[in-house]
Amino acid sequence: MSVEASKVLSCIQCGECTGICPESGRTPFNVRRLIRKKLLHFSVEDGLPWYCTSCGACTIKCPRRVKPSEAIIELRSAFVEDGRVPATVQKALENTMMQRNPWGRSRSKRAAWAEKSDMQIPHVAETKEKRLLFSCCILAYDPRCMVIPVNVARIFRKAGLEFGILGGEEACCGNEIRRMGETGLFEDLVEENKTGFDEYGVREIITLSPHCMNTLKKEYDLNVKVRHYTEVVAELIGEGRLTFGGSYEKKVIYHDPCFLGRQNGILDEPRSILHAVQGLQLMEFRQSRKDSLCCEGGGGRMFVEVECTTQRNSETRVIEASERQADVIATACPFCVMTLEDPATDKGQVVREVSEILAEVL
Amino acid sequence: MSYTLVVAEVRRGVFEERNMDSFGISTLLGKDIYLVVPDGSSGPGEMFASRVITVRTGEEIFSNPLNIKGIVEQIMSENGKPSCIVFTHSSSGMECAAYLAGAFGFPLITDISGFDKEKNIFLKSYYSDKIFGEFEFRADKTLVLTVRSGSFRKSAVVKGAAAAVDVIENIAISGDRTFIEYVEEEQAGIDITKADFLLSIGRGAGSKDEVPEYEELADLLNAVLSGSRPVIDKAWLPKSRQVGISGKTVKPKVYLAMGISGAFHHMAGMKDSECIIAVNKDSNAPIFESAHYGFVGDIHKVRDKLKAIVKEATVHKG
Amino acid sequence: MHILVFTKRVPATQEEELRIQGDGKLDLSRLPFKMNDYDNYAVEAALRIVEKSGGSVTAITLGDKESDEVLGRAIAMGANDGLLLEQPEVLHDPYARAFLISSFIKKENIAFDAVFTGVQSEDDQFGAVGGILAALLNLPYSSMVIGIDEVDEAGAVVRRELEGGIHERIRVKAPCVLSIQSGINEPRYVSIMGIRKASSVERKVFKADSYGGGGSPLIRVVRWVYPPKQGGATMLRGELESVCKDLLGILKEKGVWQ
Numbered sequence: 001m002s003v004e005a006s007k008v009l010s011c012i013q014c015g016e017c018t019g020i021c022p023e024s025g026r027t028p029f030n031v032r033r034l035i036r037k038k039l040l041h042f043s044v045e046d047g048l049p050w051y052c053t054s055c056g057a058c059t060i061k062c063p064r065r066v067k068p069s070e071a072i073i074e075l076r077s078a079f080v081e082d083g084r085v086p087a088t089v090q091k092a093l094e095n096t097m098m099q100r101n102p103w104g105r106s107r108s109k110r111a112a113w114a115e116k117s118d119m120q121i122p123h124v125a126e127t128k129e130k131r132l133l134f135s136c137c138i139l140a141y142d143p144r145c146m147v148i149p150v151n152v153a154r155i156f157r158k159a160g161l162e163f164g165i166l167g168g169e170e171a172c173c174g175n176e177i178r179r180m181g182e183t184g185l186f187e188d189l190v191e192e193n194k195t196g197f198d199e200y201g202v203r204e205i206i207t208l209s210p211h212c213m214n215t216l217k218k219e220y221d222l223n224v225k226v227r228h229y230t231e232v233v234a235e236l237i238g239e240g241r242l243t244f245g246g247s248y249e250k251k252v253i254y255h256d257p258c259f260l261g262r263q264n265g266i267l268d269e270p271r272s273i274l275h276a277v278q279g280l281q282l283m284e285f286r287q288s289r290k291d292s293l294c295c296e297g298g299g300g301r302m303f304v305e306v307e308c309t310t311q312r313n314s315e316t317r318v319i320e321a322s323e324r325q326a327d328v329i330a331t332a333c334p335f336c337v338m339t340l341e342d343p344a345t346d347k348g349q350v351v352r353e354v355s356e357i358l359a360e361v362l
Numbered sequence: 363m364s365y366t367l368v369v370a371e372v373r374r375g376v377f378e379e380r381n382m383d384s385f386g387i388s389t390l391l392g393k394d395i396y397l398v399v400p401d402g403s404s405g406p407g408e409m410f411a412s413r414v415i416t417v418r419t420g421e422e423i424f425s426n427p428l429n430i431k432g433i434v435e436q437i438m439s440e441n442g443k444p445s446c447i448v449f450t451h452s453s454s455g456m457e458c459a460a461y462l463a464g465a466f467g468f469p470l471i472t473d474i475s476g477f478d479k480e481k482n483i484f485l486k487s488y489y490s491d492k493i494f495g496e497f498e499f500r501a502d503k504t505l506v507l508t509v510r511s512g513s514f515r516k517s518a519v520v521k522g523a524a525a526a527v528d529v530i531e532n533i534a535i536s537g538d539r540t541f542i543e544y545v546e547e548e549q550a551g552i553d554i555t556k557a558d559f560l561l562s563i564g565r566g567a568g569s570k571d572e573v574p575e576y577e578e579l580a581d582l583l584n585a586v587l588s589g590s591r592p593v594i595d596k597a598w599l600p601k602s603r604q605v606g607i608s609g610k611t612v613k614p615k616v617y618l619a620m621g622i623s624g625a626f627h628h629m630a631g632m633k634d635s636e637c638i639i640a641v642n643k644d645s646n647a648p649i650f651e652s653a654h655y656g657f658v659g660d661i662h663k664v665r666d667k668l669k670a671i672v673k674e675a676t677v678h679k680g
Numbered sequence: 681m682h683i684l685v686f687t688k689r690v691p692a693t694q695e696e697e698l699r700i701q702g703d704g705k706l707d708l709s710r711l712p713f714k715m716n717d718y719d720n721y722a723v724e725a726a727l728r729i730v731e732k733s734g735g736s737v738t739a740i741t742l743g744d745k746e747s748d749e750v751l752g753r754a755i756a757m758g759a760n761d762g763l764l765l766e767q768p769e770v771l772h773d774p775y776a777r778a779f780l781i782s783s784f785i786k787k788e789n790i791a792f793d794a795v796f797t798g799v800q801s802e803d804d805q806f807g808a809v810g811g812i813l814a815a816l817l818n819l820p821y822s823s824m825v826i827g828i829d830e831v832d833e834a835g836a837v838v839r840r841e842l843e844g845g846i847h848e849r850i851r852v853k854a855p856c857v858l859s860i861q862s863g864i865n866e867p868r869y870v871s872i873m874g875i876r877k878a879s880s881v882e883r884k885v886f887k888a889d890s891y892g893g894g895g896s897p898l899i900r901v902v903r904w905v906y907p908p909k910q911g912g913a914t915m916l917r918g919e920l921e922s923v924c925k926d927l928l929g930i931l932k933e934k935g936v937w938q
C-alpha cells in the first residue's frame with residue numbers, strides 16, 4: 001500500500017488550502033487551522049475533521065507539498081483508534097468489516113446486478129483476457145444505481161470487449177474507508193482484493209467508479225493497468241469499435257467528479273463520449289474541469305451527518321443547471337449521481353450517469 | 363395423574379392476553395390445566411383451567427424468578443409433579459422459566475410456536491424465523507415452556523365445569539432481589555396506540571438526517587410517525603414512538619412499514635393492524651409474509667415520490 | 681468490581697438465505713460471523729462500570745476454536761483478558777450450556793462480583809442461559825436489564841424492560857447474574873488495528889470435556905425445517921410513480937387519507 005504521509009512541518013499557513021476548500025466559509029471546517037493544530041498537537045473538536053470531502057483541491061493548491069487532505073485522514077485515523085467516530089461512520093465501518101460493503105448488505109448478493117440481467121457475465125477467471133470489471137459497492141447494492149454496471153456491460157459487449165467480474169469475491173475498494181481513517185480495515189481490504197487479482201491472473205482493471213479507480217491505481221501498488229470505464233469507452237469510440245444508433249436531443253450539462261477530473265485528470269474522455277452522441281448539446285458549468293464544484297459525497301460524507309446551514313453544493317449545481325435550462329445533468333461517478341439526485345428530484349431536474357445516456361442510444 | 367401448570371403473567375393488575383396462548387398449548391397437551399396466579403386478578407382463568415391456585419402475594423413478588431421455585435415446590439408437594447410448566451414468552455415469563463429450569467434441572471424450550479401432538483415435538487424458531495427447529499425432550503422430566511404470543515390462543519377451550527380453587531398462604535420470599543417500583547416512559551405527547559394510520563420507519567431509514575423527511579411525509583398523509591426498535595435504540599425517534607414487543611402494541615387501520623424487515627419482536631407489536639403495507643429493498647424480508655401489500659424498492663425514493671404526488675394533488679385542489 | 685462477561689460468536693444472517701443441506705444440517709459455512717449483538721452491549725456496560733469505579737472485565741466464551749474472535753473483540757473494546765471454554769460441537773440445549781459453564785466456574789474457582797450475558801443470542805434466541813446459570817450458581821438474577829442505576833460490590837439497582845414501554849426498577853444483591861438488553865448504551869467502535877493489538881493479549885483455553893462437556897442434553901433438535909409459508913403480501917409492481925399512486929389508492933380505500 002503506497003500512501004505518502006502529510007508534511008505539516010512544511011506548512012507556512014498561507015491559507016491557499018482554506019481558500020479553495022469547498023467547505024470553507026459555509027461550515028466550521030478550516031483546513032489551514034487544522035494543519036496548525038495537528039502540527040502543535042492541539043486537540044481537535046469531535047465533529048470537525050468529518051467535513052472534509054476528500055476532493056483533493058487543497059493538496060493540489062498547496063505550494064509547500066503539505067498534503068492537507070492526507071493530514072485530515074491522519075487526524076481521522078487518530079480519532080478512529082480512539083473510537084471518536086460519528087455513529088453512522090461506525091456503522092459503515094463495521095458493516096464493511098462484516099460484509100465488505102458499507103451498507104452491510106450480503107456479500108453473496110454483490111453480483112445480483114449481473115445475475116438479474118439477461119447477459120451471461122462470466123467470472124474473470126473464466127475469461128481469456130483476464131480483464132476485470134470492478135463494480136463498486138454503490139453500484140452493487142443501491143437499487144437506483146444497479147442499472148449502471150448493466151449499461152456498461154452492454155456497451156462493452158456491443159464493442160466486443162471481453163471482461164469478467166469477481167462477484168461476491170470483490171470487496172469494497174476501500175477508497176472511502178481509508179479516507180474515513182480506518183487504516184487497518186483499508187489494509188485488510190487491499191490484501192483481500194489483491195489476493196483475488198493475483199489468484200485469477202487479472203491483467204487489467206476497469207472500474208465503474210472514479211473512487212475505486214483512484215485507490216486501485218494510486219494506493220494499491222498493482223502491476224496492472226487500472227482505468228475508469230469512460231477512458232475505455234472513449235478509446236473504443238476513437239478506434240471506431242463503438243458507434244451509436246439513436247439520437248439524444250437534449251441539453252446536457254456535465255459535472256466533473258473530483259476523483260475523475262481534479263485528482264486524476266480524466267476530463268476530456270467523458271466529454272468526447274458525450275460529443276459522440278448525436279443530437280446531444282453539451283454544456284459546461286461555470287466551475288468545471290479541475291475547478292469543478294465538489295458534490296460533497298466523497299471522503300465519507302455519504303455516511304456522516306454534518307450540520308450545514310447554507311446551501312449545499314449539490315443544490316447549487318442543480319440550481320445552475322436549471323437556470324441555464326439544461327435538460328439533464330450528466331456525471332460519471334455514482335457518488336455524484338446520488339448526491340446530486342436528491343436536490344435534483346426536489347427541483348424537477350434530471351441526473352444521468354454517462355452510461356445511462358449511452359444506453360438510450362445504443 | 364399429571365397436569366399442566368400454567369404460570370400466569372399478571373402486570374399492574376392486568377391478566378395479560380398472552381396467557382391465552384398458554385391455555386392454548388395446554389389444551390393441546392391434553393392434561394388437566396392448573397393455573398397459578400398472584401393475589402388479585404385471575405382474569406378468565408377460571409374458564410380455562412380445572413384448578414386455580416392463588417398465591418397470597420403481590421404480582422411483583424410472584425413474578426420474581428427467585429421466588430418461583432418455592433411456589434412451584436409447594437404446588438408439587440400438594441399436587442405431584444406437573445408434566446409441563448407453561449409461561450408466556452415475555453420479559454418475566456422468560457426470566458422465570460429459565461431460573462426454574464435451572465433450579466430443578468428441567469428441560470426448557472423457549473418461544474415455541476408450534477406443536478406436533480403425534481410426534482410430541484415442539485417447533486422453535488432460529489435466526490429470527492428463517493429456520494425452525496423441531497425439538498424433542500426428556501419425557502421423564504417436567505418440561506418447561508415459554509409460548510410465543512399469538513401462536514396457540516385459538517386452541518384455548520373453555521371448560522364446562524367450574525374450576526377447583528386452592529390458596530397458597532405463605533411462600534419463601536427472597537431478599538436477594540427486591541422490587542422497587544414501576545417506571546413509565548416519558549410520554550412526550552403522542553400516543554401511537556391511538557392512531558388510525560401509522561407510518562413506521564425501520565433501520566432502512568438510514569440515518570437521523572432522514573427522519574424529518576419521513577415526518578414530513580407522515581404530516582402530508584395525516585399519519586403518525588413510529589419506528590421499530592433499532593430506530594429508537596439509535597435515538598432517531600423517542601421511545602414513545604416504538605412499535606414492538608418492548609414498545610407499544612398497535613392496531614391501526616393502516617400500518618405503513620418502511621425499511622422494516624419484520625423481525626418477530628416488531629411483528630408482535632403490529633401484526634393485528636388491519637392493513638399492513640410494507641416497503642423494503644430486501645425481497646426476502648420476513649415482513650412480506652405477514653403484510654397485506656408489499657413493494658420491493660428503495661424507501662427514500664418511495665417517500666419522495668409519495669410526497670411529490672401528494673403535494674401536486676394538494677396544489678390542484680387548492 | 682470484577683465482571684465476567686459472556687460473549688458468543690454468531691453468524692450474520694440478515695439478508696442471507698439459510699439452506700438445510702441434504703444431510704439435514706444447516707449450511708453456515710458461507711456466512712460471515714461476528715460477536716452476538718446483545719453481547720456487545722453487555723461488554724460495553726461492564727466496561728463503563730469498571731472504567732468509572734475500578735476493577736476488571738474478563739470476557740468468556742463457550743464455543744469452538746474460532747470463538748476466540750469474539751474474545752479478541754471484547755479485549756479490543758477494553759476487557760482485561762479472555763477465557764475460551766472450547767466446545768467443538770454446538771450444544772443446542774441451553775441447560776447443557778449453562779450446566780457446563782457452571783461446572784467450569786465452580787471447578788476453576790472463577791471469582792466475580794457480577795456475570796453479564798446478553799439477553800439472548802441472535803442464532804438460537806433461547807434467552808435462557810443467563811437465568812439457568814444463575815439458578816445453578818444459586819445467585820440472584822435479572823434479565824432484560826435496560827439500565828443500571830447504581831452498582832457496587834454489594835449489589836445493583838437496575839431497570840428491567842417490560843412490555844408496553846414500562847420498566848421495573850429492582851435491587852439485586854451481588855454477586856449476581858444480569859442479562860443485558862440491547863439499547864442500554866452505545867457500544868464503542870473497535871478498529872481493525874485495535875483488534876490486531878488485542879491478539880497479543882493471551883487468552884486462556886479450557887477444554888469443555890474436562891468439565892463434563894455439558895452432560896447429556898435435556899432437549900434435542902430432531903430436524904430443521906423451513907418456516908411455514910403464510911400466504912404473503914400482494915406485491916405492488918411497476919414504475920415508482922404508478923406504485924405510489926396504487927399505494928395512495930389503498931390509503932383512500934381504508935379511509936385514512938382523502
